[in-house]
Amino acid sequence: MNARIERVVTSGTFALDGGTWDVDNNVWIVGDDKDVIVIDAAHQADPIVEAVGDRHVLAIVCTHGHNDHITVAPELSARLDALITLHRADDMLWQTTHPGAPYEPLDNMHRMTLAGIDVDILHTPGHSPGSVSLHLPELGALFTGDTLFSGGPGATGRSYSDFDTIIDSIRDHLLTLPDETTVYTGHGDTTTIGAEKPALHDWIARGH
Structure with missing residues (x-):
């Protein structure tokens, strides 16, 4: 198995509900020397295109x-000749940033195959209605976007988010995975399922 995981960090702003925050985002490139997927399209296209190189996306x-996770998705799509996938439950957010731009509804897909390995697509709402996580069992890898971080759930204090829903997603779909699963997050450091699982009741008690 030659599949590997590469990280590109880009910087920009996240805007919602009238506020703007400076953020660094993780963009994950997963695949082999021939084929890859790009997980999230944050802030600047050039470093992502450079990291992909001549591989097929x-x-x-x-x-x-x-x-902040879709900033340059249409530009990347054009430059890399690759389709964009997004869960339709987040269409209202997509239309705010890229009105009328096309994407493939991710809720029509439950599994992709990449470099000879399976990519299971898990609907994990809460941070947003259409949030998804990607589980690659053969790599022991889980890409959680902003659903689960090192230290707890993603933020749920803004429009279209819900704390009880994100807890259900994490408990029912993520913490059931093997403890040794590495969690690759949308921002910040990686963690593992085993490291986060014991804190579930503390997160529920604190309410965020």
């Missing part, structure tokens, strides 16, 4: 529709 997978 099967899809640009947007973990959710917040602007």
Whole structure:
């Protein structure tokens, strides 16, 4: 198995509900020397295109529709000749940033195959209605976008988010995975399922 995981960090702003925040985003490139997927399309296209190189991009997978995760999705799609995928439950967020731009509804897909390995697509709403996580069992890898971070759930204090829903998603779909699964997040450091699982009741008690 030659599949590997590469990270590109880009910087820009996240805007919602009238506020703007400076953020660094993780963009994950997963695949082998021939085929890859790009997970999220944050802020600047050039470093992502450079990291992809001459490899074929099967899809640009947007973990959710917040602007900092889809900033350059249409530009990447054109430059890399790759389709964009997004869960339709986040269409209202997509239309705010890229009105009328096309994408392939991710909710029509439950599994992709990449470099001979399976990519299971898990609908994990809460941070946003259409948030998804990607599980690659053969790599022991889970890409969670803004659903689960090192230290707890993603933020749920803004429009279209819900704390009880994100807890259900994490408990029912993510913490059931093997403890050794590495969690590759949308921002910040990686963690593991085993490291986060014991804190579930503390997250519920604190309410965020």
